[in-house]
Amino acid sequence: MGEKIALWGFGVMNKIMLKYLIENNYQIATVIGGRDHGKDAGEAAGLEYLGVKVIRPEEADDVLRETRPVLCILSTISGLSLIMDQLVILARNRVNVLTINEDAFYSWSIQPQLTQEIDSMFRQNLVTFTGTGYFDLLGCYFGSLLVGISHKVDKISMKVQFTLDDFGVGDEDGVGLSIEEFEKKFAESKGEIAYIWPPVEALAFRLGWKILAISQKHEPTLAPVDIQSKQYGVIEQGRATGFKAIVTCKALRQDNQVAEIEAQSIGCIYHGDMEDYCEWETIGVPSLTLKMPKPDTNAITCASTVNRIKDCIKARPGYVTVVEMGPIA
């Protein structure tokens, strides 16, 4: 049997993680969830009976002390500050932590103080904290491979497109807004870091490029005709079908020339033959394009995380990003 792993959070992602962990012969130490308390975790995930009950967050400290997992996969909520209480409990129980929390992918500059606190806390407890998930390879290593086969790269663009019809209805995406309404709304939410920001910093760090400036903006994606959405009904022509978050970074290459890294996350209601994709483009010698049509985001997120377990366990204590670990072996 493999190492003892805990799961914190038991939504869509950690239910897939559970399946992959079991299929990879890991032992499940405990599952900490927001609901399904007392139910068998395997059955709650639509799998076979596992013999491990879903416990409440309040029980986590005691159960972790008892079951002593070597690592916990934390898939609870976005925002580094919002998982701090959970990290405190995990670190003091000397549990290594892999999380798909987007900020944690590379948080040194977006959350310097909190990152230092977390780093110290994990160092003191001799365990490792690492952010991974969808952008582990897609947001960092594919881009760096393109640079590796190029003589010179002046610009790298990464794009990921997904349909908002796959998620629940929320008002945070601006669907149905006019351009003016959209601009007003996103002018107000400027403080929040787009989730493609950390991968841009990670890629720059991986390439050894020094970041000179980094910024983000939001643009609406507009309906060219009236569009029928599964979740939102009809979106009128000229109104927002969602938004692009665009992160732009100027960085200094090893040859002291300035290059650019741009990342776009495009979440919108589809029309015509639009589909999910990940795409990388470079401008340089040579200029390159690489496209992954219809990536299975959930499967990639969970497989990348489970495949990082061994790297996280053997990494030095503290906050260790996947950039330092190299691509998943």
Next chain:
Amino acid sequence: MGEKIALWGFGVMNKIMLKYLIENNYQIATVIGGRDHGKDAGEAAGLEYLGVKVIRPEEADDVLRETRPVLCILSTISGLSLIMDQLVILARNRVNVLTINEDAFYSWSIQPQLTQEIDSMFRQNLVTFTGTGYFDLLGCYFGSLLVGISHKVDKISMKVQFTLDDFGVGDEDGVGLSIEEFEKKFAESKGEIAYIWPPVEALAFRLGWKILAISQKHEPTLAPVDIQSKQYGVIEQGRATGFKAIVTCKALRQDNQVAEIEAQSIGCIYHGDMEDYCEWETIGVPSLTLKMPKPDTNAITCASTVNRIKDCIKARPGYVTVVEMGPIA
């Protein structure tokens, strides 16, 4: 200034290498070529005057001893046995060697005895011999990244397509042959290893998969209508426009299940909207597709090679494949 580099071979590839080396501030120790002897290497490559003359292979031993390059980029001829004389001269002058010779990419099983000889020779002289080029990243690292983001991969396919109209007319590609003529011709040339064979072995080694069986076959690509070729004139409907070399490998994964790696190299005369591409596909959880349209083969080959210089210099002595080096940093 960077390290002193020699070039052996001065055709299309090493002329591009020269440009990239100069732009990366390497010093050029000497250029050994089959023609242009006595001419300035920079001018012969269409660049500025360099002050380094193209010398004859017969002069190589003396000039290498005198100029003491730390590494030589060898781009002369295909087939490992055919570069052996050149390797002997380079090794005894303690020059590290990077070559785009296709066999050298991973030759342990296709040329075991010769590979051992080369390995010993380079070990004894405390320098490194490495095969790199187009398949360094395209044939090994993109495939392994796809495995890294997957829960399970049962099959990996790599395809590279290029037009024969970009090369000189030769009879080795079977253009214009009937199916019967094609089969007769390729039945006779079964002994030659397809150049996509070594990357398949390299990928298996990189993934830690044990090769159980590996084989190759050649299939004609057929003209669906009469096709006009720049180089070959009209190719009649039903006749070969070129060929596919298909390498198929069964390998044992870490979980003791059998998986497959397949590589196809498709070289033919194009019709309609056909274009160059590299493509990777996996069947597994999830199934993934990754496509690079219109890769600039020459630029990728040369950039990958020049970008490997530092890895090759710092590697242990002997035959060290890029699989051991990790992706280009």
